[in-house]
Amino acid sequence: MSIRISQIDKTYGHKGSGRTRALAPIDLDIRDGELIGLLGPSGSGKTTLLRIVAGLEQADGGTIHFGEREVTQVHVRERRIGFVFQHYALFRHMSVFENVAFGLRALPRRQRPSNGEIRTRVMQLLEMVRLAAFAERYPAQLSGGQQQRVALARALALKPDVLLLDEPFGALDAKVRQELRRWLRHLHEELGFTSLFVTHDQEEALELSDRVVVMSNGRVEQIATPDTLYREPANRFVFEFLGDVNRLEGDVAEGRLTCGNASVSVPGVEPGRRELLLRPHEVHLAERSIPAAHLPVTVASIVPVGAEVRLELEADWLEEPWLASVSHAEFERLGIARGRRLFALPSRLHGFDAAGAQNVALPVG
Amino acid sequence: MIAATLRRQASRRVLPGFGLSLGVTLTFVSLILLLPLTSLVGQLSQLSLSQYWFLISDPRILASYRVTLLAAAVAALFNAAFGLLMAWVLVRYEFPGKRLVDALMDLPFALPTAVAGVTLATLYSSQGWVGRWLETLGLPIAYTWVGIALAMAFTSIPFVVRTVQPILEDLPSEVDEAAVTLGARDGHAFRRVILPHLWPALVTGTGLAFVRSLGEFGAVIFIAGGKPFETEITSLMIFVKLQEYDYAGAAAVASIVLATSLALLLLINLWQGRFIRRLHGGGA
Amino acid sequence: MIRIGDAPGVRRLLIGVALVLTALFLLLPLVAIFAQALMGGIDLYWQNLSDRYTLAAIGLTLLVTLLTVPINLVFGVFLAWLVTRFSFPGRRLLQTLIDIPFAVSPVVAGLVYLLLYGRNGWLGGWLDSYDIQIMFAWPGIVLVTIFVTCPFVARELIPLMQAQGAREEEAAVTLGASGWTIFRRVTLPKIRHALLYGAILTNARAVGEFGAVSVVAGAIRGQTNTLPLQVEQLYQDYNTVGAFTSASLLALLALLTLAAKAALEWRAARRESLA
Ligand SMILES: Nc1ncnc2c1ncn2[C@@H]1O[C@H](COP(=O)(O)OP(=O)(O)OP(=O)(O)O)[C@@H](O)[C@H]1O
Ligand SMILES: [Mg+2]
Numbered sequence: 001m002s003i004r005i006s007q008i009d010k011t012y013g014h015k016g017s018g019r020t021r022a023l024a025p026i027d028l029d030i031r032d033g034e035l036i037g038l039l040g041p042s043g044s045g046k047t048t049l050l051r052i053v054a055g056l057e058q059a060d061g062g063t064i065h066f067g068e069r070e071v072t073q074v075h076v077r078e079r080r081i082g083f084v085f086q087h088y089a090l091f092r093h094m095s096v097f098e099n100v101a102f103g104l105r106a107l108p109r110r111q112r113p114s115n116g117e118i119r120t121r122v123m124q125l126l127e128m129v130r131l132a133a134f135a136e137r138y139p140a141q142l143s144g145g146q147q148q149r150v151a152l153a154r155a156l157a158l159k160p161d162v163l164l165l166d167e168p169f170g171a172l173d174a175k176v177r178q179e180l181r182r183w184l185r186h187l188h189e190e191l192g193f194t195s196l197f198v199t200h201d202q203e204e205a206l207e208l209s210d211r212v213v214v215m216s217n218g219r220v221e222q223i224a225t226p227d228t229l230y231r232e233p234a235n236r237f238v239f240e241f242l243g244d245v246n247r248l249e250g251d252v253a254e255g256r257l258t259c260g261n262a263s264v265s266v267p268g269v270e271p272g273r274r275e276l277l278l279r280p281h282e283v284h285l286a287e288r289s290i291p292a293a294h295l296p297v298t299v300a301s302i303v304p305v306g307a308e309v310r311l312e313l314e315a316d317w318l319e320e321p322w323l324a325s326v327s328h329a330e331f332e333r334l335g336i337a338r339g340r341r342l343f344a345l346p347s348r349l350h351g352f353d354a355a356g357a358q359n360v361a362l363p364v365g
Numbered sequence: 366m367i368a369a370t371l372r373r374q375a376s377r378r379v380l381p382g383f384g385l386s387l388g389v390t391l392t393f394v395s396l397i398l399l400l401p402l403t404s405l406v407g408q409l410s411q412l413s414l415s416q417y418w419f420l421i422s423d424p425r426i427l428a429s430y431r432v433t434l435l436a437a438a439v440a441a442l443f444n445a446a447f448g449l450l451m452a453w454v455l456v457r458y459e460f461p462g463k464r465l466v467d468a469l470m471d472l473p474f475a476l477p478t479a480v481a482g483v484t485l486a487t488l489y490s491s492q493g494w495v496g497r498w499l500e501t502l503g504l505p506i507a508y509t510w511v512g513i514a515l516a517m518a519f520t521s522i523p524f525v526v527r528t529v530q531p532i533l534e535d536l537p538s539e540v541d542e543a544a545v546t547l548g549a550r551d552g553h554a555f556r557r558v559i560l561p562h563l564w565p566a567l568v569t570g571t572g573l574a575f576v577r578s579l580g581e582f583g584a585v586i587f588i589a590g591g592k593p594f595e596t597e598i599t600s601l602m603i604f605v606k607l608q609e610y611d612y613a614g615a616a617a618v619a620s621i622v623l624a625t626s627l628a629l630l631l632l633i634n635l636w637q638g639r640f641i642r643r644l645h646g647g648g649a
Numbered sequence: 650m651i652r653i654g655d656a657p658g659v660r661r662l663l664i665g666v667a668l669v670l671t672a673l674f675l676l677l678p679l680v681a682i683f684a685q686a687l688m689g690g691i692d693l694y695w696q697n698l699s700d701r702y703t704l705a706a707i708g709l710t711l712l713v714t715l716l717t718v719p720i721n722l723v724f725g726v727f728l729a730w731l732v733t734r735f736s737f738p739g740r741r742l743l744q745t746l747i748d749i750p751f752a753v754s755p756v757v758a759g760l761v762y763l764l765l766y767g768r769n770g771w772l773g774g775w776l777d778s779y780d781i782q783i784m785f786a787w788p789g790i791v792l793v794t795i796f797v798t799c800p801f802v803a804r805e806l807i808p809l810m811q812a813q814g815a816r817e818e819e820a821a822v823t824l825g826a827s828g829w830t831i832f833r834r835v836t837l838p839k840i841r842h843a844l845l846y847g848a849i850l851t852n853a854r855a856v857g858e859f860g861a862v863s864v865v866a867g868a869i870r871g872q873t874n875t876l877p878l879q880v881e882q883l884y885q886d887y888n889t890v891g892a893f894t895s896a897s898l899l900a901l902l903a904l905l906t907l908a909a910k911a912a913l914e915w916r917a918a919r920r921e922s923l924a
Contacts, residue, residue, distance in 0.1 A: 056542055056651050076545050076651055083546040089539035093561040102557070103547035158548060378735055379819050381828030386731040393724045394746060397796050401761035402749075404771055408764050447670060454667040457652065458660055466668070468911045469675045474850075475903035475910075476679075477857025479877040480896040483884045484678045487685060487893075494681065519674065541653045554653050580754025583859035583877070587884065600756040600860065607760060607864060616764065619757045626752040634745075 001067050001161035001194050003030040003053065008062035010048055010218075022048040023218045025062060030196065032067075035188050037209035038198045041241070045218040046198040047166055053196060054164050055079045066161060082155030082193075084165040088147045090139040096150050097135040100125055103158040125153040128187070145176040152184075156191070163188075165197035169204065181208050202242050206230070214238050232359055236352035239277060246283065246322040248349070249275045260317030264293040266360050269351060276349040276360075280310070283324035284345040285334055292362055295344040297322070299336055304328075311336070313344060405623070408616040420617035428594040429602045430621075436510050436598070437578035440517035445571040447518075448525025449563070455526075456533040473522045478583030485516050486587035508590035513598060516585045517578035524577065528570035529563055536562055565640040572633040576626050682900045685893035697894035705872070706879040706895065709787060710856055713875060717794045717855040718848055725802025725847060729840075730832075733810040734818070744807070747800050755797060759864025762793050785867030790875065793861040798854045802847035809843045810836075846913055853906045857899060 005028040013019040022045045030036050038046045051057040053064060055076035063072045071079050091099050100122045104113055113121065126132040129149040139147055148168060155163060168184070169177040185208055188195055199205050205212045206226040214221040214229070214237075222234040233239035250259030252274045255267045266276070289295070297313040300321055304310075309331045313322040322344065326336075334342065351358040409417065420426075454460075455467050473481065489496040489506040496507055506512045540562070544554035560567075582600040589596040599622055606615040654660065687694055697703065728747065732740050750758065766773045766783040776783060783789045817839075821831045837844075859877040866873040874882065876895050883892035 054546060056546070076542075077548050077550070081546060083542070085539045085543060087537075087539065089537070089543040091540070091543070091558055091561075093564075102544070102549070106544075106547060106549035106553050106557075154543075154547065379822055380734050380815060381822070381831070382730060383735050383737075385828075386727040386735075387737075389724065389727040390731050390743070393727075393799075394743070397792070397799060398746060398749060401758075401765045401796070404765040405761045407771065447674075450663065450667055451671070453654070454663050457654060458664055460664050460668075462668075464911070466671050468907045469671060471907055471910060472675050472679065472903060475853045475906040477859060477877045477880075477899045477903070479859040479880050480682065480857070480899045480903075481678065482859075483880055483892055483896060484682050484685075486884075487889065488678060488681050495677070519678070522674070538650065538652060542651055544653070545651050551653050551656065551659065559653060576752055580752070580757070582754060582756050583863075587881075600754045603754075603756050603760060604860075604864065607763065612764065612767075612769070615760055619754075619760050622754050623757055626754070627749070630748065630752045 002032045002065075003028075003162060003194060003196070004063075004065040005029075005049075005053065006063050008049070008052055008059045008064065010045075010052060010057070010059050021218055023052075023059075026218075026220055028213065028220065028223065030194060033192050033194055034210045035185070035195045035208065036197070037205035037212045038196065038215060039202060039205040039212050039241075040200065040215035040221075042200060044215040046200075046215055048218075049215070050164050050166055050196060050198050053162075054081050054083050056083070080158070080161045082158065082160035082163045084148070084151050084155050084163070084168050086167040086170055088139070088144075088151040090147055090150055090154070092139050095136050095138055096126070096131060096142070097122055099139070099150055100154045100157055102154065121157065125157055129153045144172050145180060148172065148180065152187075156187075160193060163193050163195040165195065167198050167200070170199070177204070184208065206242075214241065216241070231348075232357070233350065234357055236277070239350055239352065244280050244323050246278050246280065246324075247275060247320070248278070248346075249273075249319070250317075262295045262315065262317040264295060264346065264349070265291075265362070266349060266351075269358065269360065274351060276351050278346050278349050280323040280325045282346055282348045283313070283322060284347055285311075285324065285326060285330070285336075285342045286345055287334065287342065289343040290345065293343070293345050295346075297342055297344050299338055299340045299342065302336065302338060309336075313342075405616055405619065408612060409620055412613055412617065416613075417617055420614045421621055425593055425597070426599070426602055426618060429597045429599045432510055432513065432596060433579060433598045433600075436514040436517055437575050437581075439514040440521060440578045441571050441575035443514070443518045444521055444525045444574045445567060448522065448570060448574075449529060449567060451526045452529035452533055452563075456530060470526045471523050473520050478520055478581065479587075481519055482516060482584040482587040485512075485519060485584065489515065489588060507588050508592065508596055510596060512588040512590075513585050513596060516588050517581050520581055520584045521574035521577045524574040525567065525570035528566045528573070532563055532566040565637055569633055569637055572629060572636075576629050576633075579629075580622065580626060679900065679904075682893055682896050685889060686897040688893075689890045693890060694894055697891045698898075700891070702874065703879060703891075703895055706874045706876045707898070709790070709872075709874065710876045712787065713791050713794050714852060714855045716791050717798060718851050720795055721799055721802050721851050722844065722848055724799060725806055726844070728803045729806035729810050730836075733807055734815050747803055750797050750800055755858065755860025756864055758796055759793055759861040762789060762796070762861075762865055766792075784865055785873060787873065789865040790862050790873065793865050794855050794858050797858050797861050798851045801850040801854065802844065805843045805847035805850070806840055809840060813839055842913055842917060846910065849906055849909050849913075853903065856902060 005026060007025045007027065008023060009021075009025040010023040011019055011021045026049065038049065040046050048057060052059045055071070055074065059072070063070060065071065066079070091102065094102070101118050104118045104121065107113075123132060123135070126135055129152060131146060131149055131153070134142065134146065139150065142150065152168075169180050172180065181204060197208070206229070209226060211223060211225050212229055213223050216237055222229060222238045224232075224234075229238065230242060233242065239245065248257070248259065248264075250257045250262075250273075252266060252269050252271050254271070255265060255269070257264050257266050257269070257274060257276065269276075295315070297315045297318075299311055300314045301312040302309060308325045308327055311324045311326065313324055324344070334340075336342075346362055348362065349360045351360070412420070451470060455463065455470075486507060487493050489499070489512060491497060491500050491505065491507065493507075496505075499506055506515060536559070540558060541554065544558045549557070580600060582598075582604070585598055586601055589598060589601070591597055591601060599618060603615045603618050603622070606612075606618065654663070728743075732744055763784060764770050766776070766789060768774065768777055768784070773784065783792065817835050818831050821835045826834070857877055859881070862875055863878055863881070866875070866878055876899055880892050880895045880899070883895065
């Protein structure tokens with residue numbers, strides 16, 4: 001089921017008392033079967049958007065279509081959505097089985113399956129979330145991760161067209177999160193519903209989503225695949241929000257940026273005072289400079305993190321140190337140690353100004 | 366032995382005042398609560414079993430048990446419904462005068478029972494504002510068990526409202542929302558999701574209202590009228606026996622009232638404990 | 650925001666029913682008390698109010714209240730301190746014992762005191778030989794009132810002090826404060842409102858206790874009549890206006906109690922929303 005959101009906006013609060021514009025008019029097109037992540041800092045309006053799609057909150061204006069059907073005025077009950085709450089919102093007085101069966105038992109008599117059918121369907125769902133053995137337990141007797149799986153099974157019991165999840169893994173520890181993420185991806189592919197989930201964890205959004213919607217201050221900053229988002233951020237906010245950032249500030253003249261004794265070629269960048277940004281993995285290191293880049297640096301600290309080594313680089317032309325990440329092989333090859341003098345070779349530089357984004361690729365091998 | 370244990374534990378206590386507060390409390394409890402209660406036991410111990418049985422199974426007394434239980438049960442059930450409604454309306458809706466209505470809910474605890482008694486008796490007597498009107502409909506209230514139930518209901522109104530209200534306030538909005546996103550209609554969601562959450566508080570409140578109604582005296586006697594076998598409540602029987610200086614009879618009947626109330630109170634506490642354990646984990 | 654029962658029809662119906670029932674069950678009796686009291690005009694009202702026996706009843710009621718409330722406040726604080734700050738065998742039993750006056754019919758409460766202090770009672774006979782009379786006199790009324798109202802203060806304090814824990818008091822001990830200083834400077838400011846609330850409830854019940862008092866008072870007019878007993882006696886004498894005059898005083902006090910309670914709750918809620 002595709003979802004089309006057009007010109008949805010929302011302001012909380014009454015006239016006079018503190019009004020908050022939670023959503024500026026927002027447009028969003030989600031294709032059938034997509035898994036979309038809503039990413040943004042706290043208070044950016046993610047939950048509000050999700051709840052408006054669910055029908056739990058009424059928008060001030062705009063329309064929402066599920067496929068060809070307009071649902072803007074349709075009650076939550078009739079929207080055929082599944083909703084997973086951040087804190088699970090399981091019914092504490094019902095067993096796991098009854099929680100999952102709730103939606104089926106709530107159907108009008110004519111559509112309601114027989115008790116036998118309900119049992120089969122619920123056990124199937126519990127099988128799927130690998131909790132069949134826990135059917136008779138109460139929510140208070142389950143771990144957080146198990147409760148979240150019950151919440152998922154419960155939301156899926158009515159075979160919704162659209163699954164909405166509000167920070168589904170927010171309250172879980174890193175390992176369980178990882179596991180549940182993979183498992184949600186798997187479920188999504190197997191069952192083929194359209195999903196929209198909220199997170200404020202970049203890694204989670206990038207790993208799980210087909211496309212990511214980056215929001216800030218009630219606006220959509222960019223909608224793109226994780227790959228595009230990372231390589232071609234639409235603006236500075238997106239670039240900075242998605243990971244660590246190194247800054248390079250200097251004067252550009254004739255396609256070359258100069259900063260103290262350092263300089264780098266930046267073809268196509270307008271002359272004048274400019275600030276360019278780059279990511280740690282876009283910083284390569286070499287023993288000598290090349291014509292396109294002369295950026296002398298000193299290794300200030302070394303932190304091995306898993307498969308790579310993180311370096312802090314200092315130079316008198318830099319206001320704050322750069323971060324660089326290199327592979328262990330590279331680390332060995334260059335014989336890196338603290339105090340070693342090397343040359344930085346940026347593979348990409350990103351500039352953002354009022355006119356838009358500029359991504360400069362440099363010929364670095 | 367116990368004193369030694371206590372002293373040993375006290376020496377490990379950080380905060381001061383254990384000895385003093387224990388002393389004051391035990392003295393008070395013994396003098397004000399236990400000593401008078403033992404006098405009841407003392408009085409009863411002078412009776413033989415058959416005498417005791419004779420006193421508590423007098424037909425007029427038996428009739429009073431029946432009237433008291435019936436009226437208290439009706440009053441408690443009325444309060445279960447009324448209290449649930451009031452708690453719901455006060456927590457979930459906004460309307461002009463809400464603060465006033467909320468404050469009024471405590472009136473029956475603040476108003477002396479005798480005042481409630483004479484007022485209800487006056488209102489519902491055949492010349493009263495309400496009684497006159499009900500009389501023409503063929504519904505006499507004063508001097509019937511319905512009047513007794515009405516007075517009992519009045520004095521125990523706050524129990525259900527005030528036990529259910531905080532639970533309903535603490536119910537997170539996601540509970541409603543989860544039920545609705547799963548397609549439940551309001552009635553279904555209320556019965557299957559909200560009500561079970563309120564159930565322990567509702568039963569506790571209703572139970573307390575019932576216990577209170579069983580012992581109610583001041584509010585009831587005026588509207589009851591005291592027709593033997595019909596509108597005599599058990600508390601009144603004890604009172605009457607006392608006025609006739611029949612202390613043994615009064616003590617015997619009182620022992621029944623006391624035992625029933627305490628047993629019910631204990632039952633309510635046990636039942637509550639069971640529910641709380643299930644909702645907070647531990648024990649399948 | 651979607652909430653169950655928010656459909657306008659349902660909401661209006663439930664609010665409507667609730668308001669009608671409240672008006673009928675709670676507001677109407679309240680109005681009736683004052684209407685009946687003022688039925689004979691304001692002059693008669695004053696005349697009834699300044700009646701010798703009524704004044705005596707007011708005096709006795711005040712005496713009983715003035716003795717009961719402080720005693721129960723002190724006891725309530727000690728009990729709450731004991732059960733929330735220490736653990737010892739029998740703590741649960743003690744808490745259960747304290748609830749007995751709530752469960753007991755007031756007539757039974759009066760009865761047990763009568764059995765103890767009456768002329769044929771265990772203590773009564775002995776006291777009688779020293780010419781001390783407790784039953785059918787004001788000391789008896791005070792005693793049963795203490796019995797009936799003893800749980801109120803502790804009931805307010807215990808949950809609060811349990812929730813607050815003993816951390817701050819323990820900190821004060823490590824700073825070398827004495828017991829009294831700890832209570833006055835650390836504990837008391839935290840429980841002030843609950844204490845006041847407990848006192849208000851104790852006061853309301855002490856003023857209005859009827860069943861227990863009527864057993865032990867013996868109803869000697871002008872000597873052992875409290876206000877509620879006065880209401881009953883005048884009512885039985887078919888002096889309706891007189892009965893409701895005394896009743897209106899008690900109703901006024903009830904309204905004050907409700908207002909004080911509402912004010913305390915309002916302040917607590919406001920402090921919470923500011924925190
Ligand atoms: N019920 C409400 N009443 C008033 N303001 C609200 C309400 N809900 C949200 N807001 C405001 O709307 C804005 C967006 O809130 P929203 O909950 O959508 O943010 P979010 O992106 O989900 O943040 P988080 O990551 O912290 O959950 C915030 O400024 C918030 O304060
Ligand atoms: Mg949120």
